[in-house]
Amino acid sequence: METTSSEQYIEEIKRIKAEKNAIILAHYYQTGDIQDIADFVGDSLALAQKAASTAADIILFAGVKFMAETAKLLSPSKKVLLPDMMAGCSLADSCKADEFEKFIAENPGRIVVSYVNTTAEIKALSDIICTSSNAVQIIESIPEKEKIIFAPDRNLGNYVLNKTGRDIVIWNGTCHVHEEFSLEAIIRLKKENPDAKIIVHPECELPVRLIADFIGSTSSLLQFTKKDKGKCYIVATEAGIIHQMKKENPDKMYIPAPPIDSTCGCSECSFMKLITIEKIYNCLKNEIPEITIEKSILYKAQKPIRRMMEISEKLGL
Ligand code: 13P
Ligand code: SF4
Numbered sequence: 001m002e003t004t005s006s007e008q009y010i011e012e013i014k015r016i017k018a019e020k021n022a023i024i025l026a027h028y029y030q031t032g033d034i035q036d037i038a039d040f041v042g043d044s045l046a047l048a049q050k051a052a053s054t055a056a057d058i059i060l061f062a063g064v065k066f067m068a069e070t071a072k073l074l075s076p077s078k079k080v081l082l083p084d085m086m087a088g089c090s091l092a093d094s095c096k097a098d099e100f101e102k103f104i105a106e107n108p109g110r111i112v113v114s115y116v117n118t119t120a121e122i123k124a125l126s127d128i129i130c131t132s133s134n135a136v137q138i139i140e141s142i143p144e145k146e147k148i149i150f151a152p153d154r155n156l157g158n159y160v161l162n163k164t165g166r167d168i169v170i171w172n173g174t175c176h177v178h179e180e181f182s183l184e185a186i187i188r189l190k191k192e193n194p195d196a197k198i199i200v201h202p203e204c205e206l207p208v209r210l211i212a213d214f215i216g217s218t219s220s221l222l223q224f225t226k227k228d229k230g231k232c233y234i235v236a237t238e239a240g241i242i243h244q245m246k247k248e249n250p251d252k253m254y255i256p257a258p259p260i261d262s263t264c265g266c267s268e269c270s271f272m273k274l275i276t277i278e279k280i281y282n283c284l285k286n287e288i289p290e291i292t293i294e295k296s297i298l299y300k301a302q303k304p305i306r307r308m309m310e311i312s313e314k315l316g317l
Pocket of ligand 2: 064088089090091117175176177178238270271
């Protein structure tokens with residue numbers, strides 16, 4: 001194609017998808033246009049479940065690298081494509097395999113629970129994986145007598161520790177979007193909109209979690225706004241989720257919580273936003289870039305992720 005409009009790209013994407021038996025899985029933090037062309041939109045857990053169960057030959061992941069790697073771990077025989085390999089994650093980057101190995105050695109005898117927002121190398125060093133939707137239940141599934149290591153998000157770790165009261169040592173990692181929300185700005189917004197409910201992702205810092213009316217993963221936040229009788233929400237997570245909230249309940253009001261430095265646009269994940277419709281088109285057409293995971297890592301990383309899937313299924317999550 002020469003000069004191509006967004007509509008033309010979308011038409012071509014639909015055609016190639018059908019021709020190649022491909023599926024597009026998109027995270028809630030993608031832009032609205034990408035969410036709208038996806039076959040399935042969800043949070044990390046729902047996307048992993050979809051990747052594990054799809055009959056498609058090709059999975060194009062509109063999200064970040066750890067999510068596409070998770071899809072590959074769960075469906076290794078399928079071709080998994082990520083339209084931009086630079087779509088990483090500041091949280092996954094905050095936990096390097098050599099340093100994590102040392103951390104595990106310094107805290108021996110503990111069950112290693114890692115958040116899905118990690119590289120395949122970190123998963124390979126873990127006993128069990130969790131997402132923000134099932135972190136509390138995964139910790140609770142571990143026998144009481146066991147001590148735990150939780151990595152890499154210190155805020156989610158702290159949230160889970162408070163909920164379960166378990167003996168947990170926590171890796172000191174954070175997400176550049178969720179740690180940046182301004183408590184002062186959220187309080188100011190609440191004063192201006194006294195009926196608004198503050199809804200918060202557990203990756204946010206403690207002061208923001210303390211003023212929340214509801215805390216949950218992206219899909220739980222969406223469910224909350226669907227079921228709740230309120231009319232206005234201050235949303236402290238990546239702003240992409242508001243697209244689905246508006247689709248579900250267009251008559252309600254959603255105010256994105258502002259970051260401390262509002263010039264940096266931090267309430268958007270810069271990694272997620274690297275994916276564009278044009279890149280999706282090129283990626284589907286050329287079938288690159290493709291996710292590959294070295295066999296020795298793949299085998300080790302599959303075990304903890306499968307454990308998470310089994311527990312989630314048993315619990316109906
Ligand atoms: P969810 O588990 O809510 O999808 O969160 C993923 C993520 O990257 C949060 O920043
Ligand atoms: Fe990673 Fe944060 Fe982006 Fe989620 S929002 S993908 S944790 S950098």
